[in-house]
Amino acid sequence: MTEATDTRTPDSRPTGALSAQYQPGEVEQRRYEQWVSRGYFQADETSDKPPFAIVLPPPNVTGSLHVGHALDHTIQDALSRLKRMQGFEVLWLPGMDHAGIATQNVVERQLAAQKLSRHDLGREKFVEQVWKWKAESGGAILGQMKRLGDSVDWSRERFTMDEGLSRAVQTIFKRLYDDELIYRANRIINWCPRCLTALSDIEVDHSDDDGELVSIRYGDGDNAIVVATTRAETMLGDTAVAVHPDDERYKHLVGTEVELPLTGRRIPIVADEHVDPSFGTGAVKVTPAHDPNDFEIGQRHDLPSITIMDERAVVTVPGPFEGLDRYEARPAVVAALREQGRIVAEKRPYVHSVGHCSRCKTTVEPRLSLQWFVNTTPLAQAAGDAVRDGRVRIEPPELAKRYFAWVDNMHDWCISRQLWWGHRIPVWYGPNGEIVCVGPDEEPPSGEGWKQDEDVLDTWFSSGLWPFSTMGWPDRTATLAKFYPTSVLVTGYDILFFWVARMMMFGLYAMDGVQPFNVVNLHGMVRDGHGKKMSKSFGNVVDPLDWIERYGADATRFTLARGANPGSDVPISEEWCQGSRNFANKLWNATRFALMNGATVDGDLPAPSELSTIDKWILSRLQHVVGEVDEQFAAYEYAKVCDTLYHFAWDDVCDWYLELSKPVLAGTGAEAARTRRVLGHVLDQLLRLLHPVMPFVTEELWTVLTGGETVVRAAWPAVDAALIDDAAEEELAALQKVVTEVRRFRSDQGLKPSQRVSAALTGLGTAGIDTHESLIRSLARLDAPAEGFTATATLAITGGVTVDLDTRGTIDVAAERARLEKDRAAAEKEAAQCRGKLGNEAFVGKAPEHVVAKIKDRLATAEADLERIAAALEALPTA
RNA sequence: GGGCGCGUAGCUCAGUGGGAGAGCACUCGCCUUACAAGCGAGGGGUCGUAGGUUCGAAACCUACCGCGCCCA
Numbered sequence: 001m002t003e004a005t006d007t008r009t010p011d012s013r014p015t016g017a018l019s020a021q022y023q024p025g026e027v028e029q030r031r032y033e034q035w036v037s038r039g040y041f042q043a044d045e046t047s048d049k050p051p052f053a054i055v056l057p058p059p060n061v062t063g064s065l066h067v068g069h070a071l072d073h074t075i076q077d078a079l080s081r082l083k084r085m086q087g088f089e090v091l092w093l094p095g096m097d098h099a100g101i102a103t104q105n106v107v108e109r110q111l112a113a114q115k116l117s118r119h120d121l122g123r124e125k126f127v128e129q130v131w132k133w134k135a136e137s138g139g140a141i142l143g144q145m146k147r148l149g150d151s152v153d154w155s156r157e158r159f160t161m162d163e164g165l166s167r168a169v170q171t172i173f174k175r176l177y178d179d180e181l182i183y184r185a186n187r188i189i190n191w192c193p194r195c196l197t198a199l200s201d202i203e204v205d206h207s208d209d210d211g212e213l214v215s216i217r218y219g220d221g222d223n224a225i226v227v228a229t230t231r232a233e234t235m236l237g238d239t240a241v242a243v244h245p246d247d248e249r250y251k252h253l254v255g256t257e258v259e260l261p262l263t264g265r266r267i268p269i270v271a272d273e274h275v276d277p278s279f280g281t282g283a284v285k286v287t288p289a290h291d292p293n294d295f296e297i298g299q300r301h302d303l304p305s306i307t308i309m310d311e312r313a314v315v316t317v318p319g320p321f322e323g324l325d326r327y328e329a330r331p332a333v334v335a336a337l338r339e340q341g342r343i344v345a346e347k348r349p350y351v352h353s354v355g356h357c358s359r360c361k362t363t364v365e366p367r368l369s370l371q372w373f374v375n376t377t378p379l380a381q382a383a384g385d386a387v388r389d390g391r392v393r394i395e396p397p398e399l400a401k402r403y404f405a406w407v408d409n410m411h412d413w414c415i416s417r418q419l420w421w422g423h424r425i426p427v428w429y430g431p432n433g434e435i436v437c438v439g440p441d442e443e444p445p446s447g448e449g450w451k452q453d454e455d456v457l458d459t460w461f462s463s464g465l466w467p468f469s470t471m472g473w474p475d476r477t478a479t480l481a482k483f484y485p486t487s488v489l490v491t492g493y494d495i496l497f498f499w500v501a502r503m504m505m506f507g508l509y510a511m512d513g514v515q516p517f518n519v520v521n522l523h524g525m526v527r528d529g530h531g532k533k534m535s536k537s538f539g540n541v542v543d544p545l546d547w548i549e550r551y552g553a554d555a556t557r558f559t560l561a562r563g564a565n566p567g568s569d570v571p572i573s574e575e576w577c578q579g580s581r582n583f584a585n586k587l588w589n590a591t592r593f594a595l596m597n598g599a600t601v602d603g604d605l606p607a608p609s610e611l612s613t614i615d616k617w618i619l620s621r622l623q624h625v626v627g628e629v630d631e632q633f634a635a636y637e638y639a640k641v642c643d644t645l646y647h648f649a650w651d652d653v654c655d656w657y658l659e660l661s662k663p664v665l666a667g668t669g670a671e672a673a674r675t676r677r678v679l680g681h682v683l684d685q686l687l688r689l690l691h692p693v694m695p696f697v698t699e700e701l702w703t704v705l706t707g708g709e710t711v712v713r714a715a716w717p718a719v720d721a722a723l724i725d726d727a728a729e730e731e732l733a734a735l736q737k738v739v740t741e742v743r744r745f746r747s748d749q750g751l752k753p754s755q756r757v758s759a760a761l762t763g764l765g766t767a768g769i770d771t772h773e774s775l776i777r778s779l780a781r782l783d784a785p786a787e788g789f790t791a792t793a794t795l796a797i798t799g800g801v802t803v804d805l806d807t808r809g810t811i812d813v814a815a816e817r818a819r820l821e822k823d824r825a826a827a828e829k830e831a832a833q834c835r836g837k838l839g840n841e842a843f844v845g846k847a848p849e850h851v852v853a854k855i856k857d858r859l860a861t862a863e864a865d866l867e868r869i870a871a872a873l874e875a876l877p878t879a
Numbered sequence: 880g881g882g883c884g885c886g887u888a889g890c891u892c893a894g895u896g897g898g899a900g901a902g903c904a905c906u907c908g909c910c911u912u913a914c915a916a917g918c919g920a921g922g923g924g925u926c927g928u929a930g931g932u933u934c935g936a937a938a939c940c941u942a943c944c945g946c947g948c949c950c951a
Binding site: 018020021022206276353398399401402405406409493494496497527529530531562563565567568569571572573575576578579581582583584585586588589590591592593594595596597639640643646647654655658659740743744746747748750751752753754781830833834837840841842843844845846847848850851854855858 | 892897902904907908918919920933934949950951
């Protein structure tokens, strides 16, 4: 407060000092620095306020802010700011992920430019190099988050490799190990022959690729059996042929042996339930060391596993194929088989699903190797139960199905990676085969022959601890006590399995069964204006920083939030962002107008009894809007929040309230003073309501309007039921109807806005708007009838108002007739529809009372309209 | 192959049993002293197709067609 630069008193507020257009560039950086330096975003664990906590999904240290982050952060920031205003002690905790493979790849590429590999440096030097890279070029995204306006608590920034989090990693590893939930085993895993590391199932992306399907005959004569494969080269490692046990074609062969071509080995023919008899010939080759399904078959039938390739997918079997990589070996093997007449059929291209490394796109090679695994069975059970029993709510609920499908069928999780950048597995191997898992406060065994495991842990192992490791776990910190479990986790549905499920498993396990978050709010992927995926090759990628630069952070945020319907993808386009920018400018000018006209927030709001209908109406509308926005935020309906506020601000406030208030504001009396107060109040509240989504422009305007220090800490508007006024709303609706109808007539008649028209208004009393005649005249640009007034046209408006206009003989009869005919057609259709229903005994008998009454009402209105329109048509001069 | 979701205006999407909506785009008229990043008015949809349930279906059920996503 002391460093506030705004020393203006309410009385000396600049009234016309705002420029005619909002310039985000002049506001954003200044405001952000102010917010941070004043400590608005710092969470206090000793506070008495109820807690609200969000942990930021940690972006990769290698990353920069893309539009997906912008959406994710906009939502989190909106929730954080909302809750701050609602009186919660808010913690939004930022940080970064060390991103094992991704980061190691970056530094390895740099080394490669100097013709060096990580092995030239050695492990220690290489890791040092990565840290150096991190210090110099990592974390660009953190600065970019400030541009977006993220209200994170920077004093609590964490990194998955920092000391505290590494301690958390070691702690949980040890616990899981001691509970026998972590084990080491020789299993077939996904292997990237380029990254030279194991991958978990979800680090593999599948795509339909062109391949070839080759049918090979094993054995000869009666004993022959034909197998089909897309991976002919792996036949060198076959240890069986499998058929379905019920397959009549092969019954006689089960239990016999066949010679494996090119090798001379004899392999058995086994029967296995998992063979699909309808695929190919119904017989499949079994290569346990190079195919996960074959590995399973191998286990069931006790088959040997023969590894035929090394870690780079180069054939190691002695013989003619030795030294060929898998893509060279494939045609070579096929050629050799063809030479022997064993190729029965070939199909190419043959489209089939192929797994790729999610980091480098290299085709994954299933590989049998010794790795560390987490036994996920009990953890996944708990993770599923927490959602099933309602402790954790997934929003939108439809996506819970996907979650269950995953956690209820989870495979054990391969957590070891043959990388250097990451948390090293805290296991030491002794000279006599001892295996010791070392906890965080224990000394690793020393002495001759002891060696630590070379591998590091999967990146997701440490990010799975994020909700509590960042708060000081395993220590029982005040932060954890205050802010765990976190309130909401906001993230894209694409990492539901990668990350959310793992946090659930680890959180429940480490925190004595307490869930890591109460709500998982999943949003979609950002797409272009035609719903297409953004991709560099397609050239439709939006850079949020570019939009922030050109249209402002608020416009960028509003565009994203406005597209964020629960769980579905978010299309955005530059045109829409321009629209959002225009909206920010609209708010700017509305406030500018208000200030020029003496809007104030000083003193109490006048009692409703003292207010004009117009003022009562806008206050009533405001109450509805506050209620709706509350409900929509509570339901994570960000698109609806934006839509509600957009229409209230633009339609109700700007197009109607400000216009209707102009005549009043021109005056100086008590009525004008009251309207100035209401206007100030409405804008004050509106700016508060918009602040979560549009923090910068609202801060700038609100502080000028109210003289307050900041809207960041302003109280969230509450519904005041006493201000809801149905009568005022009905009255305004009737007024708007009359004004709109006259405008429509003028437009149809080609009357320019500058052209005054005299008119006589009758029936205003019937419609209950007789007090608004002068307002109607000013908005519809109608003069009072003067001497010699002659009506040349008559507008009969629903509700009983009649407007007789003197267009000085310039009436376009044809246009007017067309207009009336159109109205008549609409009214007739309406009347016919209503009569139809009311004439239907089944409808009258079975439909609820209020529905029938409503239809009767509609019919009465339509019939009255028809009568008036007929009269007006009658009165038209014949052409 | 298994599962999930979607088809509503030119585009992107709301609308889940009782008068077809929004934003943008489009047409016409306006520099009306907060805003041309604006104001006023307007055109435009047999709600994918075919059945069914119901007094009543864009909405509920079934089938089909088309599209997308996840998993294998």
